Amino acid sequence: MDMATGNHSTVTEFILAGLSEQPELQLPLFFLFLGIYVLTLLGNLGMVMLIGLSSNLHTPMYYLLSSLSMIDLCHSTVINPKMLVNFVTEKNIISYPGCMTQLYFFLIFAIAECYMLAAMAYDRYVAICSPLLYHIIMSSQTCLSLILGVYIIGVVCASAHTGCMIMVQFCKFDVINHYFCDLLPLLKLSCSSTYVNEVLILFFGTVNIFVPIVIIISSYIFIIASILRIRSTESRAKAFSTCSSHISAVALFFGSLAFMYLQPSSVSSMDQGKVSSVFYTTVVPMLNPLIYSLRNKDVNVAIKKMLDRKTFL
Template identity: 65%
Template sequence: MATTNHSLVTDFILEGLTRCPDLQLPLFLLFLGIYVVTVVGNLGMILLITISSQLHSPMYYLLTHLSFIDLCYSSVITPKMLVNFVSERNVISFLECMTQLYFFLIFVIAEGYLLTVMAYDRYVAICSPLLYNIVMSHRVCAIMMAVVYSLGIFGATVHTTRMSMLSFCGSHIVSHYFCDILPLLTLSCSSTHINEILLFIIGGINTLAPTLAVIISYAFILTCILHIRSTEGQSKAFGTCSSHIMAVGIFFGSITFMYFKPPSSNNMEQEKVSSVFYTTVIPMLNPLIYSLRSKDVKNALKKVIGGRQSS
């Protein structure tokens, strides 16, 4: 239904990951498994931190919010994608598309800033351990999280408002399995110059600002670690940062690969793989990274399992 007025557009067609019918069922089962692991992993992390007193620290308070964001982040995208695998015609309404885009942007922007806050938390823990409980008090953490969610809502509101004001014409096939900004911009028949500028400015700020903040934090952390004389102390300090470094590298690496590359290098198949990775795989990986690499989480899980078995 091609039209010249965006107010008359009723739906978009999602092209999906593949046009091969034989791959639809295997992909459905694969991503269903990923989503189940994501939900169980993130909900499990939230419940474990909530019931385990030994995990009631600022670092795990922030990790709770990371798990919550990952859970919501994945739930915005994956259920619709699963439906598309078993549907003959993959259609999403204009309102549903804008709603999906809005909540997707809230959580992806919020996760970037939350990872920055977590880097600052590691900086304080390693460089100023005696002041850690004062600097990272519950009140300070709550304020930081309010700022994180506010930045996500602000960025999402600006982008989605501008997208909903565009006129769409010609073929209205969205080249991804969800309503991403870039495919929607290519479908617009009205001027997208302002939207492209907003995407560059806000997207650049929301990627570069957290990345620079994380780099600066870890520059100070590395300096402090190098001043630790004992090898055991250095190893322990590096161990407290390793999980976060992996999460930051995977998240910002995939975002940068997806959105910040020359137009001449655009490849639809690469974009699909990249978008799949940061929208479905990363929310599954984060709880696995933190649970497998954190001794505190492992010990808390053992106590919970041991307590249930003894009862």
């Protein structure tokens, strides 16, 4: 390799291998993921608009839910359109700047989602364990600070990862064994040392998965203790059902993330990684509006009001 190029890569574009290389699967997969992406857009955009237009949903819990929907919407849009192109083209080429941009925004929204789920768990903890102080503790200023904090952490971590990735040199191997530009598949193509990058992935990966999980688990321990003190069986069952939907979404998102990022590079298979990536980049953003809203009485009332208003117009 010509060392005169310094730290800059000699590769100007990459080829994304995609989700499957079997020709007969390309079209069915295209329609499946197109359907998932359309549902994700409609579900999350619908949720943001509903919360924005319904005055009864102007509370911290729903502002956080609206922010989660925006993150899911952006997260999905960074990944899915390029993935859909992959199913219908012979060679899915992505330029080097395009690849680094996709990596940067994917990391911002994936990391922001981890902390937004933690912020939502904390909000539920305050609501169930300190209901009388809820509006003092979760003031609009606190809510805004939590949302801003979530994005700041995402931007700082994504900038560190992408900055270090730009320092990595890529030579002749330009086929990324994945359907988008992710950290681990990119590092596999490197022809320079990736030690710093791997340390960074392990450090940030551990912090960004375990800190939110500790917050979520701690919140739920207190929540469950409070629920168990509720005398009414009906109220207890209702509280448990809302917790179970949040826990299932958290388990799916963090489980697939941990599977992808907390394994030594020698152990992890990229093809297994692709399957776990589909969960947190495609399936979870589609399911979140359903999980957090359809079983929610306030949201159902707001939808009914909105539909009634449309009928009268």
